[in-house]
Amino acid sequence: MNDSKMIDVARQAKVSVATVSRVLNGSSAVSDKTKKRVLSAIKEMNYAPNASAKNLRSLKTMTLGVVVSDILVSYYAEIIKGIENTANGLNYNILICDAQNRKEKEREYMSLLLNRTVDGMILVTPLLGNEEIRDFADMGCAIGIVGRYIDHPNVPCIYTDNVKASREVVHHLIEEGHERIAFLSGYADAVDSYERLEGYLKALRDARLPFIPELIENGNFNEIGGNEAFRRLMAKDIGFTAVFAANDEMALGVYEACKALSIEIPARMAVVGVDNNRISKYVTPRLSTVDQPKYTMGALLAEKLIDQLNDNAFADKRTFKVDSKLLIRDSSRNRK
Amino acid sequence: MNDSKMIDVARQAKVSVATVSRVLNGSSAVSDKTKKRVLSAIKEMNYAPNASAKNLRSLKTMTLGVVVSDILVSYYAEIIKGIENTANGLNYNILICDAQNRKEKEREYMSLLLNRTVDGMILVTPLLGNEEIRDFADMGCAIGIVGRYIDHPNVPCIYTDNVKASREVVHHLIEEGHERIAFLSGYADAVDSYERLEGYLKALRDARLPFIPELIENGNFNEIGGNEAFRRLMAKDIGFTAVFAANDEMALGVYEACKALSIEIPARMAVVGVDNNRISKYVTPRLSTVDQPKYTMGALLAEKLIDQLNDNAFADKRTFKVDSKLLIRDSSRNRK
DNA sequence: ATGTATGATTTAAGCGCTTCCATGAAGTGA
DNA sequence: TCACTTCATGGAAGCGCTTAAATCATACAT
Numbered sequence: 105m106n107d108s109k110m111i112d113v114a115r116q117a118k119v120s121v122a123t124v125s126r127v128l129n130g131s132s133a134v135s136d137k138t139k140k141r142v143l144s145a146i147k148e149m150n151y152a153p154n155a156s157a158k159n160l161r162s163l164k165t166m167t168l169g170v171v172v173s174d175i176l177v178s179y180y181a182e183i184i185k186g187i188e189n190t191a192n193g194l195n196y197n198i199l200i201c202d203a204q205n206r207k208e209k210e211r212e213y214m215s216l217l218l219n220r221t222v223d224g225m226i227l228v229t230p231l232l233g234n235e236e237i238r239d240f241a242d243m244g245c246a247i248g249i250v251g252r253y254i255d256h257p258n259v260p261c262i263y264t265d266n267v268k269a270s271r272e273v274v275h276h277l278i279e280e281g282h283e284r285i286a287f288l289s290g291y292a293d294a295v296d297s298y299e300r301l302e303g304y305l306k307a308l309r310d311a312r313l314p315f316i317p318e319l320i321e322n323g324n325f326n327e328i329g330g331n332e333a334f335r336r337l338m339a340k341d342i343g344f345t346a347v348f349a350a351n352d353e354m355a356l357g358v359y360e361a362c363k364a365l366s367i368e369i370p371a372r373m374a375v376v377g378v379d380n381n382r383i384s385k386y387v388t389p390r391l392s393t394v395d396q397p398k399y400t401m402g403a404l405l406a407e408k409l410i411d412q413l414n415d416n417a418f419a420d421k422r423t424f425k426v427d428s429k430l431l432i433r434d435s436s437r438n439r440k
Numbered sequence: 441m442n443d444s445k446m447i448d449v450a451r452q453a454k455v456s457v458a459t460v461s462r463v464l465n466g467s468s469a470v471s472d473k474t475k476k477r478v479l480s481a482i483k484e485m486n487y488a489p490n491a492s493a494k495n496l497r498s499l500k501t502m503t504l505g506v507v508v509s510d511i512l513v514s515y516y517a518e519i520i521k522g523i524e525n526t527a528n529g530l531n532y533n534i535l536i537c538d539a540q541n542r543k544e545k546e547r548e549y550m551s552l553l554l555n556r557t558v559d560g561m562i563l564v565t566p567l568l569g570n571e572e573i574r575d576f577a578d579m580g581c582a583i584g585i586v587g588r589y590i591d592h593p594n595v596p597c598i599y600t601d602n603v604k605a606s607r608e609v610v611h612h613l614i615e616e617g618h619e620r621i622a623f624l625s626g627y628a629d630a631v632d633s634y635e636r637l638e639g640y641l642k643a644l645r646d647a648r649l650p651f652i653p654e655l656i657e658n659g660n661f662n663e664i665g666g667n668e669a670f671r672r673l674m675a676k677d678i679g680f681t682a683v684f685a686a687n688d689e690m691a692l693g694v695y696e697a698c699k700a701l702s703i704e705i706p707a708r709m710a711v712v713g714v715d716n717n718r719i720s721k722y723v724t725p726r727l728s729t730v731d732q733p734k735y736t737m738g739a740l741l742a743e744k745l746i747d748q749l750n751d752n753a754f755a756d757k758r759t760f761k762v763d764s765k766l767l768i769r770d771s772s773r774n775r776k
Numbered sequence: 777a778t779g780t781a782t783g784a785t786t787t788a789a790g791c792g793c794t795t796c797c798a799t800g801a802a803g804t805g806a
Numbered sequence: 807t808c809a810c811t812t813c814a815t816g817g818a819a820g821c822g823c824t825t826a827a828a829t830c831a832t833a834c835a836t
Contacts, residue, residue, distance in 0.1 A: 109792060120816045125794055132795095135814060152554040156501060157792035159492035160821050167535070176517050176718070184511065188538055197557065199503070200536040202524055218488040221533065356722065382512070386692065388724035445822060456786045461824060468825095471784060493822035496791050 108149040117145035128153060167197040168409065169222035171213045173229040175202045177353065178382040179398060183228050183250055186402025194410050196223075205326070207231045217245045224409050226250060228402075230294035230325070248409035250401050252295050253423065260408040262401045264428040266296060269394045270303025271310070272430045273348055273376050276392075278311045280436060282346040282374060288333050288358070290325035290350045297322075300350045300378065318342050323354040330357025338365065346374035346436070352381035352393055355435075359387060374436040389434030396428045444485040453481035464489060503533040504745065505558035507549045509565040511538045513689065514718035515734060519564050519586055522738025530746050532559075541662070543567045553581045560745050562586060564738075566630035566661070584745035586737050588631050589759065596744040598737045600764040602632060605730045606639025607646070608766045609684055609712050612728075614647045616772060618682040618710060624669050624694070626661035626686045633658075636686045636714065654678050659690040666693025674701065682710035682772070688717035688729055691771075695723060710772040725770030732764045 114121045119138060126134050127142040134142075145151075159165045168191055172180045184200065191198050199222055201213035210232050217225050217240070224246030227237065234254055241247050241256045249261040277285050287304045290297040301320070308315050321337050323329035330349055334357065337344070349355040355377030359369065367373050369389055377384060380395035404424060450457045455474060462470050463478040470478075481487075495501045504527055508516045520536065527534050535558055537549035546568050553561050553576070560582030563573065570590055577583050577592045585597040613621050623640045626633040637656070644651050654676055659669035666685055670693065673680070685691040691713030695705065703709050705725055713720060716731035740760060 111792080121793080122795075122816060122818095123814085126815090129794080133814065138814080152551070152556075154496070154792050155555045155557040156492055156495035156499075157821090158794080160490070160496045160791085160823085161793045161795090163492075163821070165492060175511070175520065176514060178512060178514075181512050181517065185538060185540075188536075189540075197535055197537075197552070199533055200524075201533075202521060204521075204525075215488070216533070219491045220488075221491040359722075383719050383722050386695075386719050387722045447822080457823080458786060458788095458825075459784085462785090465824080469783065474784080490822050493791090494824080496793085496821090497823045497825090499791070 108151045109154065110151075113142065113145045113149055113151050116149060117141045163220075165221065165223050166195060167199055167222045168406065169199045169201060169213065169216050169225040171201045171203055171210050171225060171227050171229055173203050173205050173210070173231055175200065177379075179352075179379040179396075180228055182398035183402035186399040186404075187226055187228075187250075187406040188402075190403040190406040191410065194407070196406075196410060203229060203231070205231070211236070214240060214245075217247075224248065224413050226402075226405060226409060230296045231291065233293065234295070246409060246413055248405050248412075250405045253425075255423075257422070258412075260405060260412060260422050260424075262405045262408075262424040262426060264396050264426055266299035267303040267306065269378065269428045269430065270300040270348070270350075271307045272303075273378070273392075273394060274304050274307030275310070276430060276432060277346045277348065277374060277376060277436060278307065278313070280346075280374060283313055284316065284319065284342075284344040285346045285348055286319040286321070286334075286337050286344045288321055288323040288330055288347060288349040288354045290323065290354070292322060294325070297325075297350055304348060316342070319344055323349065323357065325351050325353060327353050327357040327360070330354025331361045332357070334358045334361040335365075345372070346376075349375065349377045352377035352379045352384045352391060355391055355393070356381075356383065356387070359391075370435050370437060376436050380431060385433070392433045392436040393431050394428050395431050397426055401426060444487045445490065446487070449478065449481045449485055449487050452485060453478045499556075500559050501557065502531060503535055503558045504742065505535045505537060505549065505552050505561040507537045507539055507546050507561060507563050507565055509539050509541050509546070509567055511536065513715075515688075515715045515732075516564055518734035519738035522735040522740075523562055523564075523586075523742040524738075526739040526742040527746065530743070532742075532746060539565060539567070541567070547572070550576060550581075553583075560584065560749050562738075562741060562745060566626065566632045569629065570631070582745060582749055584741050584748075586741045587732075589761075591759075593758070594748075596741060596748060596758050596760075598741045598744075598760040598762060600732050600762055602635035603639040603642065605714065605764045605766065606636040606684070606686075607643040608639075609714070609728075609730060610640050610643030611646070612766060612768060613682045613684065613710060613712065613772060614643065614649070616682075616710060619649055620652065620655065620678075620680040621682045621684055622655040622657070622670075622673050622680045624657055624659040624666055624683060624685040624690045626659065626690070628658060630661070633661075633686055640684060652678070655680055659685065659693065661687050661689060663689050663693040663696070666690025667697045668693070670694045670697040671701075681708070682712075685711065685713045688713035688715045688720045688727060691727055691729070692717075692719065692723065695727075706771050706773060712772050716767060721769070728769045728772040729767050730764050731767050733762055737762060 110121045110124050114124045127139050188198050203209040216222050227249045238256050241258050247259050253263045254261050321333035323333035347358055355375050358375050362369050369375050377393040380393045384391035384393050446457045446460050450460045460478055463475050524534050539545040552558050563585045574592050577594050583595050589599045590597050657669035657673050659665035683694055691711050694711050698705050705711050713729040716729045720727035720729050
């Protein structure tokens, strides 16, 4: 590691540190001659500016924290790619915090903001409650959210209409002839679970189908949870021909359970998930699901948050609703 | 955001900033009475230390950079989980850098080290050449590598025996009766490609089978590459009954190609991959592959690197070879 | 009462930058 | 030539913290 600092470069180029700094930041005029001398001194000494000193002085860190509930879920990983690319393009680094599906961990990570370890934070998680997030924002923390809607003047967010998407899924299932459709929800306190359930209920009402509370089970948004929830459903012996899982991970669990129980998909059981997890198109039968423009969502949010960091105000709008798209594949089609 | 600083806390508690600092860091004795007063002042003022100032003063950042070639690949994501958990446990943050499979991006990210944005860096990529990495290490940069072997006194690394694993795969295929086995390699300049090819060759020699250069194709470690490479192989019309893909992503590409070309796996074509990508057990037929203790590898390396950061020397050993394990599933078995 | 050892606390010097302000040099018009 | 503007550069303060060294307070032995 090279340990030369600005003063060394300055001496070498026979200028003051102020001038070196100016050359580095292009903040104000430096004559071409001097600039050239400084630049070559920098190269010669292999100088690299010390980020901590810069941060301290400028009261910024040029990094964004990204709190994600589970990096292994490709849905999140793609959002993060969008965030990272955009942030890098705007000279920001990102600190990824994998909360491992635990709320306390997410809170813990958010304290990085209070330490000024990061200039702002992007939340990619269904776990934290709206109230908590608003509290942080009220304290003046720069926060942005992707994947859910929050109404707060300082919080940019980008989300899809979960209710609508969910309604579409259930409509599709009803059109395929299903009347008793089970719903696998995620964590009880996650916004997504709630909204997807709402869409499910609306679709039933639209079709004048009865709501049967026994057909609802919670699968905690993960594969094992989905598997177990489906088995509980079967154990009730109430009869149903389709399952709508609030995400693909749980749908995968349903697949496993069906394989174990020798229930054929889609012939005896139609399955639809949400998220268009990368795995969903590799399973057999290919899983019907709802796709979201994940990368774009991440990218857009990063841009907005950084905008806000720089002017302390939103150029235009603050909340963005993007369209999701039902992908009808083999797991819910051609039921004979 | 709270803007109180140490001096405010000090005034409130009627002590000097040095005392506040000592309370915060527990570095030397402070009387219980004073400590209590300081602590309550901190709470009262909602004080949080400024990380940049701390970093500047202590010449550390308590963050590790992690350069990964593609975060979407679950193999890498799991390694990263191991790194992150361990690092967090030791009070380090991690800056994840997704190089999007591009060498230049990786180099670019490594310059973070020179800026002292991070205290050390963990490389999770097959792309960068050994030479380049050694050069960095020679400059005194703290670097660690997971997933490949590098011989440098300052570089901890943890890896699996690619040659052995690869040899095992091919032995297995030969035992299943295959004699003409194609090999799909990754980037020509990746260490993994080279080592896996070596294992392939050794296994052929062990079994006194001829090496047929036409059976080798490069698939760049990704799905599309695997798909295309397999099609090129088929187009040559030289006859082979098994494919060993140097990673699961490429094996997935082979699956797609086989589906398109109506080639049944494993009946007409046995397929084996490497990595035990999460997807591999969901595809039909389930993909035979080689598993590595990914999480543990990441965790162990993070621990070693941080050790090194703190004592500037390795407590015990520096390189770790862990065992990988051939998982024989459906894609290479029961050929009739 | 005096000296000394021990422990608690403060003082003050930076860590390596950025940026405001002052200074100097060069150019312009009268 | 002189007064004034403009542009390039340097001086120096200070971002918020840590830590070595100095100081102060207390207790104890003599």
